[in-house]
Amino acid sequence: MTRIEVVTPGLLTTVQDRGRPGLAHLGVPPSGAADPVAYELGNRLVGNPDGAAALEATLDGPVLRFDAPTTVALTGATTPAVRTVEMLDVGRCVNGVRTYVCVRGGIDVEPVLGSRSTDLLTGLGPAPLRAGDVLRVGPAPSRAAGPGTVPGPALPDTPVLRVVPGPRDDWFAPDALEALCSEPWRVSSSSNRVGIRLEGPALERARHDELLSEGLVTGALQVPPSGQPILLLQDHPTTGGYPVIGVVRSDDVPLAGQLAPRQSVRFAIDG
């Protein structure tokens, strides 16, 4: 069985798969790859079955040592990815912040509630990688690995994410949705898999009473009293008491998972 030794873990590298959908009523966040499109592509390239676990590197990737020849696909944010006989130095992410290291056979850690994903909010699943960790690779699938390279989607300098208004757009001043969509927002450096903090003009509330806690979806733009929205990513809490002015379309959530600190992003009303 192939083993991978973590020489250096990079800034934050976690194990991710398709996460734990369907358990939100227990308070369990969805988790799973923050850029599911890149993660699924990587698994297909190495011939893995759907849902095989991969590594999600953030901003600065890990250095990994393999004890046997292994097929690996890197997808998501581009990295220099220096490869020697037994080492893979993923390097710094450019054009995005999350790179998927998809290993043929998948990362074989113990599943928790049906998933191998690390959940940074609740601590479910394996801890983020540390230097010296040794990861087992699962048995090679029967499907052959795919082509050597495929063109990845380019991330524009200022991506535009489409937003479905609501469920609580009526809690905001009449021009708040327009304010959300008129100016670019800056991605705060205190963003993570739980949510992306956005900096820009404060969105004005029309109602100031307290909202009773209600369910939240990935992509929700939750607005705390500061008026600065938080775009919820996969490790978001399942319920919350701040009103959600709009929700990023599910097709655009993978793009949100690649937003870098200090970059700008725009929103557009969808439909």
Place this chain on the structure above:
Amino acid sequence: MNVTVRPAGDQGALVELPDNGAALRLAGLLREERSDLLDVVIGHTTVLVTWAGEKPDLGDAVKRALVAEAGPAGRLVEIPVVYDGPDLDEVARLTGLSPEEVIARHTGAEHVAAFIGFQPGFAYLTGGDTLLHVPRRDAPRTRVPGGTVAIAGPYSGVYPRESPGGWRLLGSTSALMFDPAREPPALLAPGDRVRFVVA
């Protein structure tokens, strides 16, 4: 009775109901009958549903959930508590009660698990003594140990694991609120009745 269905993205809807009882009934119906839904998340007076395929029609289930029928009462769960929390005296001061009276009122009420959120297995318990409705702390603690029993606003709750928290801490319990290896993993389900008892 007023029901509003609000969009929650392109693959979700938030159903606003008149009260927690109707939300409990709707969530129960949908969970039992609808395999086309991905998540059914109960809030205080809402049910969030998400789906991956076609937009579902919820009309019939909503209509039936609004018919308040005396369904079977939820399971009764007793949670043993050592009342030695750091905020017990402050809660006594805020409510004008003695610490002993705070404990008596907290153990005297039958609570209902209105919904689960914030952390896996964290049940928001309503129905507690109204004299114990105290505001959250102005500055949340960065670290509240797992098993801590706390109150805030109309709610009681038990922190399943160490986490930040702004509620007032009354004591601690040895009850395991969430264990991913257990079936079901959460000790409390929405609709369960809860009594705190002095350990």
